[in-house]
Each structure stands twice: as structure tokens, then as C-alpha cells.
Amino acid sequence: EVPLVESGGGLVQPGGSLRLSCGASGFTFNYYNMIWVRQAPGRGLECLSYISGSGGDTYYADSVKGRFTVTRDNAKNSLYLQMNSLRAEDTAVYYCARSTAGLEVWGQGTTVTVSS
Amino acid sequence: DIVMTQSPDSLAVSLGERATINCRSSQSILYSSSNRNALAWYQQKPGQPPKRLIYWASTRASGVPDRFSGSGSGTEFTLTISSLQAEDVAVYYCQQYNNFPWTFGQGTKVEIK
Numbered sequence: 103e104v105p106l107v108e109s110g111g112g113l114v115q116p117g118g119s120l121r122l123s124c125g126a127s128g129f130t131f132n133y134y135n136m137i138w139v140r141q142a143p144g145r146g147l148e149c150l151s152y153i154s155g156s157g158g159d160t161y162y163a164d165s166v167k168g169r170f171t172v173t174r175d176n177a178k179n180s181l182y183l184q185m186n187s188l189r190a191e192d193t194a195v196y197y198c199a200r201s202t203a204g205l206e207v208w209g210q211g212t213t214v215t216v217s218s
Numbered sequence: 219d220i221v222m223t224q225s226p227d228s229l230a231v232s233l234g235e236r237a238t239i240n241c242r243s244s245q246s247i248l249y250s251s252s253n254r255n256a257l258a259w260y261q262q263k264p265g266q267p268p269k270r271l272i273y274w275a276s277t278r279a280s281g282v283p284d285r286f287s288g289s290g291s292g293t294e295f296t297l298t299i300s301s302l303q304a305e306d307v308a309v310y311y312c313q314q315y316n317n318f319p320w321t322f323g324q325g326t327k328v329e330i331k
Contacts, residue, residue: 137320147260147268147311149320161318164219197267203274204258204315208267 103128104210106198111212118188118216124181124198124209132156132176135201138183140194141211148194151183152201166192188216220244220314224323230331237299239326241312246293249316256316259288259297261308262325268311272297304330 110122124136138150151172152161160172171184181198193216199205221244231237241257249256255275260268270279272288275295285300299306307330312323 146324147313147322149318149322152318152320163319201315203256203277204270204313204320205260205268206270206273206279208269211267 105129105207106200106209108196108198108209108212111196111214113215113217114188115218116189116216119184119186120188120214122183122185122196122198122212122214124183126179126181126200129200131174131179136172136174136181137199137201137205138170138172138181139197139199139205139208140192140214141197142191142194145194150196153181185214188214190216192216219319220247220317220321222312222314222321222323224310224312224326226326227324228327228329230329231299231302232331233304234301235331237302237306237328239297239310239312239328241290241295241297241323243293243295243314247314247316248292255291255295256314257288257290257295258313258315259286260311260313260322261306262311263308271310299328302328302330 105128107125153172157174169187173182195211197211198209200207223242225240247256257275259272262268276288287298289296309325
């Protein structure tokens with residue numbers, strides 16, 4: 103059983119929107135804070151957003167603040183990332199990760215390509 | 219944002235030899251409530267997500283071989299692979315998780331000499 107599985111990536115035009123999902127299984131989802139991380143092609147890692155276990159606290163990197171929104175549905179064991187006003191520089195593999203002293207568990211990632 | 223700087227960018231080490239990667243933070247990453255440094259190390263192989271090796275600067279994650287060790291305090295940290303194995307070829311990242319946005323070093327590519 104894979105603990106975290108991302109979905110929703112794809113090809114989108116600049117200025118468009120996309121919603122990523124991350125399904126969790128095998129653990130008590132609402133106990134954990136969750137993070138979205140991305141990795142642009144051939145590049146390093148960037149933490150984008152944080153959401154607390156209850157969903158009451160969220161934080162964003164400046165690069166996505168005002169454009170991306172993180173939410174969660176604990177009843178569905180799911181994490182989401184709504185991405186609006188997408189730019190070419192948002193092209194990356196997007197990972198969800200479970201936060202426990204850093205990023206303890208990672209999904210396999212979903213690829214987002216922003217291009218016309 | 220806290221800047222994490224790794225050195226070197228790449229290194230080639232003979233099988234069975236020691237590999238050392240350094241990581242410097244631009245400010246203290248001491249987590250006040252636990253008095254521990256909020257520093258993690260990750261290993262990433264091609265086509266895979268990163269895997270956490272070390273957290274709290276020196277605690278080895280479950281299942282991680284004991285040839286991997288972390289040390290350091292303040293703003294200077296080190297990941298050591300005591301005896302490099304072929305399966306350790308990867309890119310290694312340090313990360314601070316004390317202040318959001320949590321930030322990563324640029325990565326160090328480890329290869330076999």
C-alpha cells in the first residue's frame with residue numbers, strides 16, 4: 103500500500119489553472135501536517151505550501167502566494183493544491199509529503215507542464 | 219527565507235571510502251521548543267522522490283544503513299557516508315524545517331570514482 107499518491111498533473115497553457123490531489127492511506131491522515139514540494143526539470147527542491155492537520159493553518163512560499171491554495175479533506179484522506187495563473191516557471195514535478203521532523207513520507211509525484 | 223548552502227556540488231569517491239557533504243544555513247535553525255537543530259538530509263535517485271535519511275541533524279531514519287550519519291550544530295552540518303556503496307550514488311540534499319518556507323540546499327551529486 104502506497105501511503106501517498108498524487109494525481110491531477112498535466113499540460114496547461116500559461117494563465118491556466120490546475121488542481122492537484124494527493125490521496126493518503128495507511129495512516130491517520132488528520133494527525134499530520136502536509137506539505138507540497140516541487141522540483142523543476144534538472145533543478146532542486148522547493149517547498150511550496152504547508153497545511154496543518156486540522157487545515158486551520160496554511161503557509162506559502164512567496165513564489166506561489168496569491169496563486170496557489172492548499173486545502174485538505176480529512177474525511178476523504180485527501181490533500182489538494184489549487185494552482186491558478188500558472189506560468190512557464192511552474193513546470194515541475196509536484197510532490198505531496200507528510201511532515202514529521204522534515205518530510206518523512208513522499209508521494210511519487212505528478213508532472214505539471216505549463217506551455218502554449 | 220533561510221538559505222541553505224551545500225558543498226561540494228559534486229564529489230567522486232571510491233567504493234568503500236568516506237564521503238562527506240557539508241551544509242551551511244544562513245541563520246540558526248535551532249528549534250526552540252526541543253533545543254534541537256531542525257535539519258534533515260535526503261537522498262534522491264533518478265526518477266524517484268527524495269528519501270529522508272537523517273532528521274534533527276543526527277537522528278537516522280528507520281531502515282537507513284548505519285554508514286550514513288549526520289552531525290553539526292549552529293549553522294554548520296555534515297552528512298557522512300562512512301563506506302560508500304554502489305547503491306549510494308545519488309543526489310543528496312539538506313533541508314531546514316525550522317521556518318517556513320522550509321528550504322533545501324542545492325544538492326550534492328555523489329558518484330563512484
